[in-house]
Amino acid sequence: MSTAPTTDVREAAEAHLRALVGPAGGDDVRLRDDQWRAIEALAVERRRALVVQRTGWGKSAVYFVATLLLREQGAGPTVIVSPLLALMRNQIAAAERAGIRAVTINSTNSESWDPIHESIRNGEVDVLLVSPERLNNPGFRDEVLPRLAATCGLLVVDEAHCISDWGHDFRPDYRRLRTLLGELPDGIPVLATTATANQRVTDDVAEQLGRDVLVLRGSLDRESxxxxxxxxxxxxxxxxxxxxxxxxxxxxxxxxxxxxxxxxxxxxxxxxxxxxxxxxxxxxxxxxxxxxxxxxxxxxxxxxxxxxxxxxxxxxxxxxxxxxxxxxxxxxxxxxxxxxxxxxxxxxxxxxxxxxxxxEDRDIWAYFGSLSFPPEDQVRQTLDVLATEGPLGTPALETRVELGRSRLEQMLKVLDVDGAVRRIKGGWEATGRPWSYDAERYERVKQAREREQQxxxxxxxxxxxxxxxxxxxxxxxxxxxxxxxxxxxxxxxxxxxxEAAVEEAGARLARPGVAIEPRKMWPTALPTMGIDLKGKIGEGAEEGRAIARLTDLGHGQALRALLRPDAPDGPVPVPLVRAVLTVLDDWQPSVDAIVVVESLSRPTLTEDLAQGLSRRLGVPVVGHWAIVDPDVAPGQGAMNSAQRVAAAGRRSSLQADIEPGARVLLVDDQVVTGWTLTLAARAIRQAGAAAVLPLTLAVQS
Structure with missing residues (x-):
């Protein structure tokens, strides 16, 4: 611990602050008392501190000045865990103004990792910024992190509200910081900062920081x-x-x-x-x-x-x-x-x-809310698969559990921090440790989210x-x-x-037409499911059209109402009929026949759409992508591509008379994953068609 008089340390700190601010700040730049109190806790008392202060208060000045003071005392480099690349870029630029040698390890500069590690070993780095995802990269976690934990002079956790699952922006990777904090030697100061933490989040983060934590909460007014x-x-x-x-x-x-x-x-x-x-x-x-x-x-x-x-x-x-x-x-x-x-x-x-x-804000909130932590049966299924077949990479695991890639990876990160799984090079493995599904906690968080929305x-x-x-x-x-x-x-x-602006905006929103991009590649690992499809899709669809995305500002609202799960079946509403006709006029597809994707939930809607298109284009409806196994539920497997291909392939098959060389319009109500249209188009092409052009009312996203 430094033995220098506090006044001398503050004078040195303010000299460093002036270097950090640069000439534009003038010679009268001084630390505010609360800034100095945080720096003193870190650089003099070697404590842990949590600073909750408004944006623009000067939190980065605290850890850069503390870094310079600690480095002068012979401490190791500061490690800053920071969530966004934009933040890293700004912080490195600020550090360089004060003569701080700052580097970053993140997903965009992998070619620099080895030289950076060498510079750290040689003592040539003052500040290392890392993304929270790096903390659980196997090589970084096992080879670099232990050495940093033993030798760093200061650990900074920026945007620390991400640690707390009570926070509005909880990130599972941040939970690994608990382990890192526990492994730090005595006397290594820690600073956690955030501008957006209520008292519950503040208490949660302070508890995770551990012993003897100084909490500095300031006014959150934004006077500007x-x-x-x-x-x-x-x-x-x-x-x-x-x-x-x-x-x-x-x-x-x-x-x-x-x-x-x-x-x-x-x-x-x-x-x-x-x-x-x-x-x-x-x-x-x-x-x-x-x-x-x-x-x-x-x-x-x-x-x-x-x-x-x-x-x-x-x-x-x-x-x-x-x-x-x-x-x-x-x-x-x-x-x-x-x-x-x-x-x-x-x-x-x-x-x-x-x-x-x-x-429509509430509809969008509901969609994001649907991506919360999965139910227990899906979690248990994942753990069982890893225990019996693992280790497995995420693409292979995706073929065995009905979860989308992003949600699966988020779940695995939580299970990793909980000790139930472990990330290794090339994938994940089960640890065999007992794990309990904390339903009460997940329900509390869900209720907190609902209160926040209200x-x-x-x-x-x-x-x-x-x-x-x-x-x-x-x-x-x-x-x-x-x-x-x-x-x-x-x-x-x-x-x-x-009025002119409203008319122009209305015309822009009312102009329908969204491209349906065809799938290009089959999901990886399908052969492990007994499906002999891999690589590039050779017999696929052409680019298609839909009226709009469900999230669009214009026709999106009408489409969301039409396609919601509890909406009654019926013919295409007149305003959407007009939108389809506008899409056809703009697109002008050249087709000889129509095939309809059969629907159990909306048979009238899809048949009405197909028959209307038949009359408009003057071409016959020649058959269906028909349901042959109704036990496969609509949308089954939609959470990930491999599962969806398997389910859609079992559920339906082509029942249609396709003329050789025909150009076929493939009609459905909406695109969710695109795999139903892909499989149907492949079957139609194999039946002799020269091209398949999808047309739907909506695209989900």
């Missing part, structure tokens, strides 16, 4: 933000409002959407109205993401139309955030709006934050101060009225929309 809600009845009105009022928003900013499809749809529309915007999501290619982040930070574009993939750690001076649709909780919303109002070049009145809620709805309806409401949701004891939001009178939002 003015919050408001604009409630408009239709998607056309909301799009029109955005097109009419986007240019009025100060500076550059983010328009958050709940789905990837919405980012693309809204960005396309706004560009057609002359706005300089771009779509951004987890599906955006990495180099493009970097370029878009830099363009937004530099003010070269007005807005990124983004999912929450542009979230934690994106550090720029932004003048506004608009949410097209409400996040699932006030805590998640507080974090998103925290992207605005940072930096020194803000407008005099601060940044503007506007939420435009939609009726709290979000209450935020929309409240006539109280909006910032105070968010702060109270985060258990901020200092929450008071802000005087800046629409309810306090500090923000006046024009809710008008021009």
């Amino acid at each position: 933000l003015r919050l408001g809600v604009v409630r408009l009845r239709t998607a056309e009105q909301r799009l029109a409002w955005l097109a009419d009022h986007l240019s009025e928003q100060p500076g550059s900013g983010i328009v958050y959407c709940l789905t990837v499809a919405a980012t693309q749809e809204i960005a396309d529309y706004l560009r057609s109205r002359g706005h300089d915007v771009a779509a951004y999501s987890g599906q955006t290619e990495q180099t493009e993401r970097l370029a878009l982040e830099e363009a937004l930070a530099a003010g070269r574009i007005k807005a990124l139309i983004a999912t929450s993939a542009l979230g934690m750690g994106f550090d720029a001076t932004l003048g506004f955030v608009v949410n097209m649709g409400a996040p699932q909780s006030p805590v998640a919303y507080y974090q998103q709006v925290g992207r605005a109002g940072r930096g020194s070049n803000l407008p005099p009145k601060g940044a503007t934050v506007v939420l435009l809620p939609a009726t 709290a979000m709805l209450d935020y929309l309806a409240t006539d109280r101060c909006r910032m105070r409401y968010l702060r109270e949701q985060l258990d901020d004891p200092e929450a008071t009225d802000c005087g800046r939001c629409d309810n306090c009178g500090g923000l006046q939002l024009d809710t008008s929309v021009s």
